[in-house]
Amino acid sequence: MRTSASSNVVTRFPKEPLGRLPFQGYQDLAVIFTLVQTKLDPIYKLYRGEEELFYFPLAELPTTSKLDNFADRALSIDPWPAYATERTNTDTQILRVGNRLLAQSKEQSKLKPPPKPRFLILLENKIMRDMKKLGISEDTSDPLRLQLYREIFDRFIEECAYYAPILAKIKDQYEGFIMHLRKKINEMQPIKELLWVASFDADKRVNEFQNRENTEIDFLKSERNRDKFKLDKVQQECVELQVTVSKLMEQLGAREEACSLEADGRKLLVTEVNDINSRLRELEALTRADMGRNTDDPIKLKILVGEYEKALERANTELNRYRSDFEERVPRVKYEEAKKQLEAKTRExxxxxxxxxxxxxxxSLLKDHCETLNTWRDLYNSQILYITRVLAAKSDAAQKVEYINALLFKYRKIAREKTPEQLADFVTHDLAKAEAGGLPSLTRPTVGRNRSKPEGE
Incomplete structure (x- = not known):
């Protein structure tokens, strides 16, 4: 307790001798009692301050130090006020200095903090000195740091006679628990090694899998680039072929126009040629009639295909809209209605x-028929070219008729014996040959030896 220096009342006094009171902690090595008595028991010690008196028990402590590093000084545990944090003082004080009264502020009237005990200061200094001397780091896992604090704690137990048993028990308890933890750690070490091996194997397998995946990805990328290059090349070839076909079609149109003008200008068709032409027209008409029964108009088919694609696109759009609306929460009636509409649209x-x-x-079938008609048209044009060239030649009319009959017989035989693909190839080469000039060589068994061949054969 604390009281004024001029007071004659003791607020609290221990029933037992103060030197025999049990300690409650390291800071309770000295118990503060404020007294105003002038006659004190010899077992107590009075500390006078400027405005306070502190009364401490005298503990029976050794006067010599057991620390090797402090042999040159006597070691004793200084009493430290246990109630230093509970001291109070007025906010302001009035002092008398030279027959004058001086008022102090709140900051000036504060009490100074009590100093640390000398034993605590020596222990802290020893810790700092040993840490610098041995180069101990601030890491708590450093074994030298643990050893240093263990030695300090042992010395503290030796110097504190009252606390030695309980502190020794605390130390033994901590060391026993630490040994138990170390034992557990040693028991878990094989598990840790097993986990480390498993982790290493897993990482190795993952790396191998990633390497395989990267290899496959690189291979697929190279394949994609190669296919892309091939596709670009094919597209370029298609464009070139389209340009070539367009040029050939223009040349063919110009050639057809020239041939028609030449045929109209000559007007040298005879009765046999008219008969041949009529038979060829009948054959072409029969062919067209046969193919017309199984095919439709290509323009109508293209229009139908476009309408079907538009209807399919509208149905897909509406289906996607139904799916997006279905993801929201809707009543059961709307769900059933949407489901029925979806089924109807699906059937549609x-x-x-x-x-x-x-x-x-x-x-596709009509396209094949068109190609067949084009083949027959080219065959017909090549025959017309040959017949026109024969009729324009200066030779006997009977020889011309015989040559034309043999030519027609040859072409009828070729058309009957060859497949559509072979016939298309033959017509292409034959038409090119006919446009280049000249006549094909024929076997004419009915022609006499004394008859001359037509010009240009």
Whole structure:
């Protein structure tokens, strides 16, 4: 307790001798009692301050130090006020200095903090000195740091007679628990090694898998680039072929126009040629009639294909809209209605797909028929070229008729014996040969030996 220096009342006094009171902690090595008595028991010690008196018990402590580093000084535990943090003072004080009264502020009237005990200061200095001397780091896992604090704690137990048993028990308890933890750590060491090996194997497998994946990815990228290059090359070839075909079509149109003008200018067709032409027209008409029964108009088919594609696109758009609306929460009635509409649209889409496939197949068939007609047209044009060239020659009319009959017989035989692909190739080469000039060589068994060949053969 604390009281004024001029007071004659003791607020609290221990019932037992103060030197025998049990300690409650390291800071309770000295218990503060403020007294105003002038006669003190010899077992107590009075410390006078400027405005306070502190009363401490005298502990029976050794006067010599057991620390090797402090042999030159006597070691004793200084009493430290246990109630130093509970001291209070007025906010202001009035002092008398030279017959004058001086008022101090709140900051000036504060009490100075009590100094640390000398034993605590020596221990802290020893810790700092040993840490610098041995180069101990601030890492708590450093074994030298643990050893240093263990020695300081042992010395503290030796010097504190009252606390030695309980502090020794605390130390033994901590060391026993630390040994238990070390034992557990040693037991878990094989598990740690096993986990490390498993982790290493897993990382190795993952790296191998990643390497394989990277290799496959690189291979696929190279394949994609190669295919892309091939596709670009094919597209370029297609463009070149289209340009070439367009040029050939222009040349063919110009050639046809020239041939028609030449045929109209000559007007040298005879009755046999008219008969041949009529038979060729009948053959062409029969062929067209045969193909017309199984095909439709290509323009109508293209229009139907476009309508089917538009209807399919509309159905897909509406289907996607239904799917996006279905993801939200809607009533059951709307869900059933949307489901019925979706089924109807699905059936409609299936029907459109079937019609589209049928139209595509018909279009493909019509395209094949068109190619066949083009082949027959080229065959007919080549025959017309040859017949026109024969009629323009200066030779006997009977020889011309015989040569034309043999030519027609040859072409009828070729058309009957060759396949459509072979016939198309033959017509292409024959038409080019006919445009280049000249006549084909024929075997004419009915022609006499004394008859001359037509010009240009």
């Amino acid at each position: 889409v299936d029907s459109l797909n079937e019609e589209l496939e049928s139209a595509a197949s018909r279009y």
